[in-house]
Amino acid sequence: MHISRCSHAATPDALPGILWCVAPRVLHGGLPKAADYCTTGMVGRAPCPLARAGNEWRKPRDNIALPTPQPPPTTIMLDTKNLLHGIDLVLDLALMEQVFDRLPNVLFYVKDKEARYLMVNATLVERSALVSKEDVIGKTADELFEVTGSSTLMQDLSVIRSGEPITDVLRLFFSADGHRQWCLSSKFPVRDAEGQIAGLLGISRILPRPDEKHASYKRLLQFLKRLEEPAQPNLRISEIAREVQLSLDTLERLCREVFGLTPKQIMMRMRLDRACRLLETTDASITDIAAECGYADHSAFSRQFKAATLCTPQQYRGAHRTS
Incomplete structure (x- = not known):
């Protein structure tokens, strides 16, 4: 399963303290193509590893020279937007699942148009008190976690039907063992190749007790x-x-x-x-x-x-x- 970058671009931003990156495919013996760079400024605060000197592009640390047309001396900055577009970046959700399995205090999930789980990480399975991911797939949040009054399902369907994301919403929920827990939840609509909403992708960051020794x-x-x-x-x-x-x-x-x-x-x-x-x-x-x-x-x-x-x-x- 794949998801286009426009549908999930905000998801890592909801995880303060987590360093998240996507690296382009390595070209030209370990260096990106010169065409992947621009001279008009800096995008995404990412300094370029190449500098132009005389007739050559140089990687300053390794002093590797690549022949190029002669331009005036200048510093080159990475044009992130054009680079991602040029390599037609598509992220595999299975890979994202593996990444989020390494985050013990984050619930990660992808749901279909009916708000049923299609993909979850290990933390969500643990908090639901079920045995495996297969036990979770196909269920809704209301079937996993205690419901009182208006349900999480209704909130999910609201995001799917309106196409409006919710970010950093402070939520109280009860774990399978009955303990009250707080989390910050963010949910983003997912669109298919035709631009129609096909479900949602979300994360809920469980808030731990503060470190009183900090x-x-x-x-x-x-x-x-x-x-x-x-x-x-x-x-x-x-x-x-x-x-x-x-x-x-x-x-x-x-x-x-x-x-x-x-x-x-x-x-x-x-x-x-x-x-x-x-x-x-x-x-x-x-x-x-x-x-x-x-x-x-x-x-x-x-x-x-x-x-x-x-x-x-x-x-x-x-x-x-x-x-």
């Missing part, structure tokens, strides 16, 4: 403690940053280093975690829980809760209330 974690302690205090409606990240004496840029960088999330996503996750605990263990009204978790009104709380869990607070309580 040097940046200590710098975030005041910020995290501030978020844990009794919630205040309309509290702004900029206000907290000033209180803890961090610039917004520094706070953003530290949060991404430690949690892989933005400050706003961390605040939302902490609020919704608190809401889940209250729904599971108390009889407090939805309005009171919304206020306790920092929402000015229960309607805004219910919308954000449903966006993250695909169910209403009432549905969640009915499914997960502890005795």
Whole structure:
């Protein structure tokens, strides 16, 4: 199975901290064709391995000379767009499956027009508690993971029918052993040779517990403690940053280093975690829980809760209330 580059180009961008590359076929004794390069600038921030000097192209480190017409001395930059087009790059999904099998905290999947799994990586199989990939293929997400209220299937079908991708959506899901887990999900429509939507390709990055020994974690302690205090409606990240004496840029960088999330996503996750605990263990009204978790009104709380869990607070309580 193959997929054109336009359908999945954004997928690696949803994996911060992972270095992803596609290399062109080696030509001319280990060096790309001169035609694969341009002199008009730099595309993709990739410096060219060749420089032109006098009558020759030279690979500076190895001092390998290739004859070329004589131009004025200049530095050559890689034209990534034209190079990929010139070699007619098509990625094999089976190869992508092998790559994503090496990422233990990432669920990778390809689904057909009915949102049934066509391809998955090993992590998804493990989280579903099934034995093999063959057990997963042909099923929908609702058949693998616990469903409460609106389903993951409906979200998948929305992406397929609208053709609109979703990126870095903070989601709460329950693993096969019943544990609550957070992830960042991105889904992209896949088109066939005629340009018709044939399914979707997606990744869900499971968010691990932060490393409390990380040097940046200590710098975030005041910020995290501030978020844990009794919630205040309309509290702004900029206000907290000033209180803890961090610039917004520094706070953003530290949060991404430690949690892989933005400050706003961390605040939302902490609020919704608190809401889940209250729904599971108390009889407090939805309005009171919304206020306790920092929402000015229960309607805004219910919308954000449903966006993250695909169910209403009432549905969640009915499914997960502890005795």
